[in-house]
Amino acid sequence: MTDVRTPALLVVMDGRGIAPAGPDNAISLASIPFWDSLIEKYPNTTLGASGEDVGLPAGQMGNSEVGHLNIGAGRIVYQSLSLINNAIKDGSIKDNPVLTRAMDAVIADDKTLHIMGLVSPGGVHSNLVHAEALVAMAAERGVKRIRIDAFTDGRDVAPQSGAGIMEGFVKYLEGVAARYNTDIAIATIAGRYYGMDRDNRWEREELAYNAIVLGEGVEASDPVEALKSYYEEDPRGDEFVKPVVLDKGGLNDGDAIIFFNFRPDRAREITRALTEPEFTGFERKKFANLASFVTMTEYDPTFNHVDIAFGKIVPPHVLADVISDAGLTQFHTAETEKYAHVTFFLNGGIEAPKKNETRVLIPSPKVATYDLQPEMSEPGVTARLTEAINNDEADFYVVNYANCDMVGHTGVVDAARRATEAVDHGLSKIIPAILAKGGFALITADHGNADHMYNEVDGKKMPVTSHTTSRVPLIIVDDKQPELLDVPDARLCDVAPTLLAMMGIERPAEMTGRVLIKQ
Known part of the structure; x- marks a missing residue:
């Protein structure tokens, strides 16, 4: 435990899957220069975020609850x-x-x-x-x-x-x-x-x-x-x-x-x-x-x-438990729409905060539909998280950006494009902050959504407001440039074991997800 490396940052971009570029893919339409620079510079891969990869039946789209549960548990959590x-x-x-x-x-x-x-x-x-x-x-x-x-x-x-x-x-x-x-x-x-x-x-x-x-x-x-x-x-x-x-x-x-x-x-x-x-x-x-x-x-x-007949499964020894048991502090933040996901669901379905866990809720904007304000509360989330990192408020930080999912659900492509650009703005602030502290970040998503916004039926664009079964990205932002292993079937449950390995913390036996970097 003497060689624990901090600070560490986990970023979950809600509703951001990977799909072929096209007019229905709001993410591919966005101008996201900071993201592009990260992809060019740091090791990255894709993760399964739907179906059997997250404990759902084959072919079933993932969702925010299931995604965060699997990310935090470090193992496949089979759903009811x-x-x-x-x-x-x-x-x-x-x-x-x-x-x-x-x-x-x-x-x-x-x-x-x-x-x-x-x-x-x-x-x-x-x-x-x-x-x-x-x-x-x-x-x-x-x-x-x-x-x-x-x-x-x-x-x-x-x-x-x-x-x-x-x-x-x-x-x-x-x-x-x-x-x-x-x-x-x-x-x-x-x-x-x-x-x-x-x-x-x-x-x-x-x-x-x-x-x-x-x-x-x-x-x-x-x-x-x-x-x-x-x-x-x-x-x-x-x-x-x-x-x-x-x-x-x-x-x-x-x-x-x-x-x-x-x-x-x-x-x-x-x-x-x-x-x-x-x-x-x-x-x-x-x-x-x-x-x-x-x-x-x-x-x-x-x-x-x-x-x-089939009781609720609460996975033991999730990421937040391991961080707390190591004597470290942690900081969880999101806006209202996804606050439960970076707290309750990420923590294995447990409501009470862990020891030395700080939770910061940023109110979501009060608008009828989020296509009217695609940036949502990204500026507030970003500002508060950047402040926390700069002030050394915790050893481990986790943030959810709700934009691509909540705006994706509206079916308005241009708004989802702007939502994607808002997340890029957030990344451009928090990532330099964590690197300046000698830390590292894992950037991923919980499921797809804004990557497929409509289908063409008889020449008409029919909005698709549901999630997708797309794989999601994982970028390991670390100036030490760890070597990424070739794991073609990597999935969300591999995030926590990888993060703990980078921090130098032994993962519990229950975390059966894989470490995706060479150790």
């Missing part, structure tokens, strides 16, 4: 969707104690297992594969009566795709029922507008609740035909399907529910209504005392009446 997918793939889901307990409870008392969630292949809130796996697992285990409480999508998939999705799902259920001699049926259908509200529109949730619990709603006998009939009445599609009841048995004492949505935000309200004894969102005509209510992931840490 991947954890569930992997458990299904390797069969370990069949041994999940939370799931098996719920199933065994209804087997023992001859009760009904309700499997509830968004029946959609969209992959945003749920995955239909998860529902199918749970049905098969329950039937194989010996559950004799399974009822599906289905929410229909229409947002993350085509508006009227639900009938076709439901038809395939019903055929799957029929196959499982025949194989295991199990009574399996769709009990209720409700559009996500009703069953997956997140704005405390309790009058909507009440209709979904009454269908599930009381068997009250539009009566139907065939789930596919029910959806087709609905389309004739309301062309808006699946999102707005008024609750349909196909089995009037409802939800009863001793039954169990497995809610297979993995994303929390739109799963919380119906969960509260179904589980909380003191619930006040609306007057419930009936409240079932369930044997178990299982959520696939943690929806809310305050929920006391649910069991979580």
Whole structure:
């Protein structure tokens, strides 16, 4: 520890991926002379920031939360969707104690297992594969009566795709029922507008609740035909399907529910209504005392009446821990939009600051959309960080520049170009400051965005406001000119081990990311 090298700086340029130059790539359109000079002078490479490189399913774009989590953890942190997918793939889901307990409870008392969630292949809130796996697992285990409480999508998939999705799902259920001699049926259908509200529109949730619990709603006998009939009445599609009841048995004492949505935000309200004894969102005509209510992931840490099948993973010994344990000081800063990312997410999902960790929040500008002010709060972030470096306020600094991501989301190419130029201005101030102190910097990004701003469809430019699956840059700015190793599959989790190696600090065994420089 006597040879620890400081100061060190980690720069995360949010939403800045690497893609072919072109009119849709705002980064390639920008005038960024300082960046160009760094690329010319210092060793640089690219990092995987999407899909399996960051613990997501193959082909899925990264995001700021996942990116910072992987950067700080120094290892691939598998996200909930991947954890569930992997458990299904390797069969370990069949041994999940939370799931098996719920199933065994209804087997023992001859009760009904309700499997509830968004029946959609969209992959945003749920995955239909998860529902199918749970049905098969329950039937194989010996559950004799399974009822599906289905929410229909229409947002993350085509508006009227639900009938076709439901038809395939019903055929799957029929196959499982025949194989295991199990009574399996769709009990209720409700559009996500009703069953997956997140704005405390309790009058909507009440209709979904009454269908599930009381068997009250539009009566139907065939789930596919029910959806087709609905389309004739309301062309808006699946999102707005008024609750349909196909089995009037409802939800009863001793039954169990497995809610297979993995994303929390739109799963919380119906969960509260179904589980909380003191619930006040609306007057419930009936409240079932369930044997178990299982959520696939943690929806809310305050929920006391649910069991979580795949608990939150908090990676131990992340970068901030190692810096703190070495007796060093650290300084984390960003503007409001990305403050949580350089604190909570970078620190492994832990809210409390580490010992000797200073956090500085720079307010984001109050504008309707950030294309109106592409520089955002870069000047303030840059000024405060430069001041901190000049005054030796810490041994390790980390900063996030939000511009390319937040402006990229607006779909306005010229604004994203100016956002990229604003980040270059920031780099031109903070990098000379850290080098003047004899320190070094690692400059990277968490995911792509501004590198692909539109698609051309029939001669029309259609804005792309989502993230990309592009690789992201890594520049090692150090006047000692370390030798960069040839690691073609380098990824975000290699950043922390590389930074610690340059500081002369031993990385913990949990950091399985690679050091990208010759030691």
